[in-house]
Amino acid sequence: MRSRLFLVFAVLLIVAMPALVGCRDDNPVTPKKSTSSYADLTEPEHVIENLLQSYEDRNYERFCELLKDPEYLFFLQPRDVYPVGDEYWTLAEDCDITRRMFLAAMGAPEGSDPKVDRLELIITDGAWTDIDSIGSEECTGCKRTERIYDITLVIGETTYLGNDIIGVYVQPVDDGGVTRYKIRRIYDLPK
Secondary structure, three states: OOOHHHHHHHHHHHHHHHHHOOOOOOOOOOOOOOOOOOOOOOOHHHHHHHHHHHHHHOOHHHHHHOEOOOOOEEEOOHHHHHHHOOOEEEHHHHHHHHHHHHHHHOOOOOOOOOOOOEEEEEEOOOOOEEEEEEOOEEEEEEEEEEEEEEEEEEEOOEEEEEEEEEEEEEEEEEEOOEEEEEEEEEEEEOO
16 A cells, blocks of 8 residues: 555656656746745754744755755655655755745746645654764764655645655754754654
8 A cells, every 4th residue: 555645755746747758847937935034044943943933934045954965865655665766865956846846835926836725734843862873874963753744735626635754864963163963864764
């Protein structure tokens, strides 16, 4: 049985397909300017808060600022690899898919990506655990959390739901003498 997240990924790929095949973006929809307050990323929990806020605001620039370049990877569930085509997405791929999804949620013009009528992400509260490596790489000061998430996409009369576990691995980075946390890995895990 395919995961409910498979359906969400299928929709995301439809939304993102022009970017994945190299088409230019003629979409005149621009991101709305947010008056939301974003956390300063000096605590790992700020990453989750800003991730949720970026979805609420449809602010892909804020979303991409959370990701640690060039090490960031988003790993798909093994059962979703075949329909999606990749085991993981790089920072550039995830940012582009998210950008197109947010633009579609803000009102895709006629003849372009399908309009997403509703996009909502919920991530439950959780605790952070200290870790000393991510994969086989040493990682000083890194932390991880696993939480249940729900993502809802509505396109026309069809609702797509994803509900599983997200594993988020953050790494501290020096930002002019201030330690800020960035996402180095996200793992989509089965419940």
